[in-house]
Amino acid sequence: MDKKYNALKLNPNDNVAVALKNLKSGELLSIQGEKDQIKVMEDISYGHKVATSFIKNEGKIMKYGECMGIATAEISPGFHVHVFNVRGLKNEERDHSFIDHVDTFSS
Amino acid sequence: MxxxxxxxxxxxxxxxxxxxxxxxxxxxxxxxxxxxxxxxxxxxxxxxxxxxxxxxxxxxxxxxxxxxxxxxxxxxxxxxxxxxxxxxxxxxxxxxxxxxxxxxxxxxxxxxxxxxxxxxxxxxxxxxxxxxxxEKTETADVTELIIGLECGGSDAWSGITANPAIGACSDFIVRDGGTSILAETTEAIGAEHILAKRAIDPEVGKKFLKIVKEYEERIKDTGEDIRSANPTPGNMAGGLTTLEEKSLGCIKKGGNSTLMEVIDYAEAPSKKGFIFMDTPGYDVESVAGLAAGGAQIVLFSTGKGSPTGSPIVPVIKIGTNPRLYEIMSEHIDVNAGKIIEGKNTIEEIGEEIYQKIMATANGSMTASEKHKNQEFAIWRLAETI
Incomplete structure (x- = not known):
């Protein structure tokens, strides 16, 4: 295979993709393994994340098929996803449901 | 098979x-x-x-x-x-x-x-x-292989190319009945709850959370706090947003398989499948621990070209970006940078790594073996007396 794409989704359940090169506002997002094309809404550096679906405020940011953070604002497809609109998880938000009485960590 | x-x-x-x-x-x-x-x-x-x-x-x-x-x-x-x-x-x-x-x-x-x-x-x-x-050889299959999973000299691409590709390979090995051992307890801090959730039973999950907590406390005793210091400003400039994301980029070398067992440094696993070994993030000590635990081959992702090898096990180097492969090709065995260039998917590089493992098991020399990179160090826990 030798297809050209400019972003990579690490898991089909993710709502962000990683820019594989510097993306310019207005260009179309071409994600490996997906046909849908999303318009890039702002300049995004390679290695950074771009939203591929609408993420509501307090919604989960999914990368690698896992929750890597919580949105601190509404994020529309094509926008940059980073420290200004995402925060890490608080300890009580971490999923420890597999264990009944786990000693939780102090964050 | x-x-x-x-x-x-x-x-x-x-x-x-x-x-x-x-x-x-x-x-x-x-x-x-x-x-x-x-x-x-x-x-x-x-x-x-x-x-x-x-x-x-x-x-x-x-x-x-x-x-x-x-x-x-x-x-x-x-x-x-x-x-x-x-x-x-x-x-x-x-x-x-x-x-x-x-x-x-x-x-x-x-x-x-x-x-x-x-x-x-x-x-x-x-x-x-x-x-x-x-001494004569005999035919064996992948169910008898134990593969160590390691990274060293990581860069912004490690969590996007080489580590997920190693994860895909690890899942292939586990699917085929073999064993893979993820290491580097320090790298899991921040995403330990995600890996613990994949444990086969609560006991294994608890043991994993325990070794992460103990390691974190030892680091705190020295005055450092991993959680508040990460991701670093350099990580953020490279695109990493949260500690969970940074740690996920490391632990995804272990793919998505069920965590079967958590073992001590240099301890041999008693189960097959996906295993975690308690090791430091320092690659030389970690590779030595994986080898001493019985891993016959170690997969090692690098973005900066860490030459770390082992005196006794072949170390397969997986480069994270095309530029590294261009400049240091004689030190890199698999170029996961092809994912960035759109030439291959993560799964295709995972398969390429799998084939490299089998070729190596059949005697083909890895880059670190050709260069006689034979680093060895034992993880020391306490003071020297």
């Missing part, structure tokens, strides 16, 4: 190499260990800081690491170089002889000229080399 030609050992394990090694048991004999190795072409020196002046927990860890190294399935014969009536060399020799490994100990001794000790070592190693050449 994919197969390879390996060396069956008396304890039933199977090696992908047939090394003859010489190992010091006290730090003072490091140089003499190298000198003895040089007397017999092909012999590999395994040199370390030694098992002296240690607290009991470190003495136990040192013995476990040296025993796992000298008794490794990739090792045909091992010579120990000890000092005087050194208890460590004697203990190692006895432990491994009980397992029917071909080992021997010689001693520096105030009553014996050094030239005599060198001669004695040379003679034993020459016989061991001759013996190794007569």
């Amino acid at each position: 994919q197969t390879f030609e390996g060396y069956r050992r008396p304890n039933g394990s199977i090696g992908v190499r047939n090394h003859v090694i010489v190992m010091n048991t006290v730090g003072e004999l490091a140089s003499f260990t190298k000198k003895i190795a040089q007397l017999v072409p092909g012999v590999i020196p395994v040199v370390h800081q030694g098992g002296q002046a240690q607290f009991p927990e470190d003495y136990k860890q040192t013995i476990r690491t040296l025993k796992g190294t000298a008794g490794h399935p990739n090792v045909s014969s091992a010579l120990f170089l000890g000092m005087g009536d050194d208890p460590l060399a004697k203990e190692l020799e006895e432990l491994l002889k009980d397992d029917n490994h071909h080992v021997h100990a010689i001693y520096f001794n105030k009553d014996k000229p050094v030239s005599e000790v060198l001669k004695e070592g040379k003679q034993w190693l020459e016989e061991a080399m001759d013996r190794s050449k007569t």
Whole structure:
């Protein structure tokens, strides 16, 4: 295979993709393994994340098929996803449901 | 099922190499260990800081690491170089002889000229080399392989290309009945709840959370706090947003398989499938621990070209970006940078790594072997006395 794409989704359940090169506002997002094309809404550096679906405020940011953070604002497809609109998880938000009485960590 | 030609050992394990090694048991004999190795072409020196002046927990860890190294399935014969009536060399020799490994100990001794000790070592190693050449291989399959998963000299692409590709490969190995061991406890801090959730049962999940917590507390005792210091400003400039994301980029080397067991540093797994070993993030100590635990091959992702190898196990280097492969191609075995260029998917590179493992198991030399990169160090837990 030798297809050209400019972003990579690490898991089909993710709502962000990683820019594989510097993306310019207005260009179309071409994600490996997906046909849908999303318009890039702002300049995004390679290695950074771009939203591929609408993420509501307090919604989960999914990368690698896992929750890597919580949105601190509404994020529309094509926008940059980073420290200004995402925060890490608080300890009580971490999923420890597999264990009944786990000693939780102090964050 | 994919197969390879390996060396069956008396304890039933199977090696992908047939090394003859010489190992010091006290730090003072490091140089003499190298000198003895040089007397017999092909012999590999395994040199370390030694098992002296240690607290009991470190003495136990040192013995476990040296025993796992000298008794490794990739090792045909091992010579120990000890000092005087050194208890460590004697203990190692006895432990491994009980397992029917071909080992021997010689001693520096105030009553014996050094030239005599060198001669004695040379003679034993020459016989061991001759013996190794007569050993036959037999066909084995991937269910007998244990693959260590490691990273060193990471860059912004590590979590996007090489580590997920190693994860895909790890899932293939586990699917086919083999074993993979993820390491580097420090790298899991921040995403430990995600890996713990994949544990086969609550006990394994709890043990994993416990080793992460204990490691984090030891680091806090030194005045550092991993959680508040990460991701670093440099990580953020590269696109990493949260600690969870950074840690996920590391632990995804373990793919998405069920976590079967959590083991101590240099301990051999008792289960097949996906395993976690408690090791530091320092790649030399971590690779030595994985090897001592029985991994016959280690996968190692790097963005900056860390040359770390091992004296006894082939280390397969997976480069994270195309530029590294262009500049350091002789140090890299698999170019995961092709994912960035749109030439391959993560799964395709995972498959390429799998094929590289099988070729390596069949005797093909890795870049670190060709360059004789033979780093070795034991993870030390406490102060030196």
